Amino acid sequence: MSRYAGQSKKIHDCTTKTGVLLTNLGTPDSPTPRALRRYLGEFLSDPRVVEIPRLIWFVILHGIILRVRPKKSAKLYETVWTEEGSPLLVIGKQQKAKVEKVLTAKYGDNVMVDVAMRYGNPSIGDALENFQKNGVNNIIVLPLYPQYAGPTIGATFDAVFNKIKKWRWIPSIHFQSGYHDKPLYIKALAASINNYIAEHGKPDKLVFSYHGMPKYFLEQGDPYYCFSHKTTRLVVEELGLSKDDYVMTFQSRFGKAEWLKPYTDVTLAKLAEDGNKHVAIISPAFSADCLETLEELVHENKDVFIDAGGEKYHYIPALNDDDAHIDVMLELIEPHIN
Structure with missing residues (x-):
């Protein structure tokens, strides 16, 4: 054979x-x-x-x-x-x-x-x-x-x-x-954020939350951290945001090792404690909604923000099958x- x-x-x-x-x-x-x-x-x-x-x-x-x-x-x-x-x-x-x-x-x-x-x-x-x-x-x-x-x-x-x-x-x-830096992708993300703002108003802080990974991967040369930052920068430029309008974080850490920082849940609690009442969160790393967005971002992290004193929290969906x-x-x- x-x-x-x-x-x-x-x-x-x-x-x-x-x-x-x-x-x-x-x-x-x-x-x-x-x-x-x-x-x-x-x-x-x-x-x-x-x-x-x-x-x-x-x-x-x-x-x-x-x-x-x-x-x-x-x-x-x-x-x-x-x-x-x-x-x-x-x-x-x-x-x-x-x-x-x-x-x-x-x-x-x-x-x-x-x-x-x-x-x-x-x-x-x-x-x-x-x-x-x-x-x-x-x-x-x-x-x-x-x-x-x-x-x-x-x-x-x-x-x-x-x-x-x-x-x-x-x-x-x-x-x-x-x-990560293709113009059509950047414009699609920016459009989804603009659609949110048109419906719900501009948040006190826009949170870009990316799936995390152990810091060790970055130290060994994985480009994910850098590419994630570039995506955020390009979307921010497309939207014309200032550095005070947004923050970038990493979610879904697992185990005891140090992961990429800042952590999403820790950041959300700090934002609320600092007086931010309205946040919108988007995760450009996900091309389709899944457990990490529909459960972790929609519910788990919302609870973190509200429990720390926040009032208005929305998740901006993944691009999914949007045209x-x-x-x-x-x-x-x-x-x-x-």
């Missing part, structure tokens, strides 16, 4: 068929401890995510974390789960449908679009297999993380190429490594469709 997988059908012409793969981090199959144990086991076993020596981490992960965390996480997922399923996957399918509609109208059957998750289902491997079965010979991978980070885009790269390296015929591949966001994706995709 060959170690390399070949095409099931012979292709003798030069027709280019493109497969567009939109990817995101992942989601459990259901909001249950069992499903969370599977999902967290896959996620936290990735050395891109946790860089502790494997043997030590194996003992911690299987001896402690996967015995305790799945039950707690399942309760949180229950608060955001919808009849259609996980918000991240539901929105991902909506994004796919809109991108597919535009590309099909332009390129017909010569383009396929799919959505996949780095961890959990639908998997990147299954999506790539489907491309192969359908004769795709030009693949465009668009990880929907604006700011490059090893644990997100780097991990996606690993999954894609670990699958494709087993193929006999390697197709043309374009891998998008972030889009301006779809335009960002199309701009990244179309130059690579042959």
Whole structure:
């Protein structure tokens, strides 16, 4: 038996068929401890995510974390789960449908679009297999993380190429490594903030909250921190804000190690204590709303701000399937469709 997988059908012409793969981090199959144990086991076993020596981490992960965390996480997922399923996957399918509609109208059957998750289902491997079965010979991978980070885009790269390296015929591949400073993305973020201000008024402070990561990653050369700051700077310039109008923070820290600072929850409490009564918070790192936005930012951090003396707190949603966001994706995709 060959170690390399070949095409099931012979292709003798030069027709280019493109497969567009939109990817995101992942989601459990259901909001249950069992499903969370599977999902967290896959996620936290990735050395891109946790860089502790494997043997030590194996003992911690299987001896402690996967015995305790799945039950707690399942309760949180229950608060955001919808009849259609996980918000991240539901929105991902909506994004796919809109991108597919535009590309099909332009390129017909010569383009396929799919959505996949780095961890959990639908998997990147299954999506790539489907491309192969359908004769795709030009693949465009668009990880929907604006700011490059090893644990997100780097991990996606690993999954894609670990699958494709087993193929006999390697197709043309374009891998998008972030889009933190693309003008359309910056304008889309600015427009969503302006829409909020038009409806709710200008907040005392606008909070840009990015997903955190251990400080160690920055010290080892991961550009995520710098790219996040650049996104914030460009949006602030687009909006014409002063340095007193906004603050930038990092959320979702996990474990005892020092993470990127300032921390979102600590900052929100301090803002309220300093007399800021109205804050609006946006998280440019998320291309689709998920547990970290719908639970952590919408509820958990709101409680922190209100309990510390704040009065008005609003979360500005992720760009999700907004038409301006779809335009960002199309701009990244179309130059690579042959």
